Amino acid sequence: MKILLYLMAIMSLMLANVHKDADTASCKKCHPTITKEFEESMHKHSSIYNDKIHKAVWDLHPAKAKGDYKCSKCHTPNAKTKEEQTQGITCLTCHTIKSITKDSKSNINNYNGEKKSFYSAEAGREKEKVVYKTTTSWWGNKTTVGSAYHDIDYTNKDFYTGNVCMGCHSHKQNSNQFDVCRIEEDGAKNEKENCITCHMPKIEGSATTVRISQKHSFHGFSGARKNSKMLAKYVDIDFVKNSKGFKITVENKAPHNLLTHPLRVVKLKTNIFRDSKKIELKTHTFVKIIGTDSKPTMPWLATEVVKDTMIKAKEKRVIDFEENLKSGDKIEVILGFYVVNPKALKKLNLEGDKEISEFKILKSQNFSVE
Incomplete structure (x- = not known):
């Protein structure tokens, strides 16, 4: 009888806490696979305690001095204490x-x-x-x-x-x-x-x-920071040779910009491999920069779009190359991105952080010239 009462008490505590700890122990008992994926996701790491980029921006925000963390609405919506803030979403x-x-x-x-x-x-x-x-x-x-x-x-x-x-x-x-x-x-x-x-x-x-x-x-939530390769199927890269050189077409099949965060930068790198030599062609950049008075600024100061070359929703962006090709040439096309614009790393005190400053490949494709 004592054992039965003990088990009932334990079960009652577990049920009472399921609403509070719905991201950890309680969920993990029945959803181990989903929980493991989730614990590696950016949703789980959305707070200033786990996201270096979010913290870097918050450290510069004028509201920090007032302790007015309005970002909590989405970044730590269930948190009432500092300990709960570390849980993120x-x-x-x-x-x-x-x-x-x-x-x-x-x-x-x-x-x-x-x-x-x-x-x-x-x-x-x-x-x-x-x-x-x-x-x-x-x-x-x-x-x-x-x-x-x-x-x-x-x-x-x-x-x-x-x-x-x-x-x-x-x-x-x-x-x-x-x-x-x-x-x-x-x-x-x-x-x-x-x-x-x-x-x-x-x-x-x-x-x-x-x-x-x-x-x-999948509860790891594919995106620029995590599991980006899962999104590669929503991008097509095509190659066409013509009399002036060749064209590379990048098709964004997503219903939104190829990357949506204002800190992101997309790069298209193209190389020709000919007779055991690598010829690096011009790198093309796609970015949306916000700011004021035609200059980039932090998000809370921005009043305008300073520059916008980002590949739009459902767009096919055609890039022309005037290099003459020879039969047997191999064309390598690499589409990738930086999660933080390299020009903003110093301002955000993120220089030297490999995970943030490295170039990430979204999709690469090779073409042969006949």
Whole structure:
């Protein structure tokens, strides 16, 4: 009897804490694969304690002296203490978003506030709400439905279109009423292709140990900082030889700019390999720079777009090369990026940081000249 009471007490504590620790121990018990992916993601590392770039920008922000950390709305939405801030975004953050309120400055996440009630999406279950319950048959056999840790609501349409992402990822306006960054919401309207299907693609492995499935949605969240190679399939590179030289076409199949953050810089590097020699051609740069008075500034000071050569949504960017090609030449095309514009590293005190300053390859392709 004492053992039974002890087990019941432990279970009660676990259930009481599931809403508080929905990103760690409680979720990990039934979702080990998803939790492992999530703990390596930028969502998990979104706070100033885990994201060096975010901290570098915050260290220069005038609001830091006042302790007015408004970034917490998206970077640490569930945190009430410093310890909780280190957790960044949690499982609880996304799975309790009930709806999105649109606002000119930045959209707002509305959370359900109900303990143990989480939203999710699964094809074929769009009308289901799974509530935990146990029933007993006439013969005394017990049948359990749902999870003892939480109920699951599959009816929230925002989890099927990707609109659930738009509370934080739509846009951010500074005090000058200037959009520091913006992602068009066209990519969060279609159930077949949207933010979730691109950045959380279906991969091998079960979502839970309770009900085994062949695949699950990737919770590492592919993006510029993490798992960027998973996004390479949304970029096509083509080569055409002509009388003046050749053309390289870069097609961005995404419903938003190739990279959306104002600190990012995209580079196209092209090389010719001829008779065991490497000929490096001009590097082409694609960037969106914000600032004021035609000069780059920190985001909170910006009033205008200083320069914008970034490859746009659904755009095919054609780059002309006037180099004459010979039969047998090999053309190497490398499309990559810097997560922080090299020109901004000194200002942000990030010089010498290899992970931030290195050139990351998004996609590379080779072509042969006949």
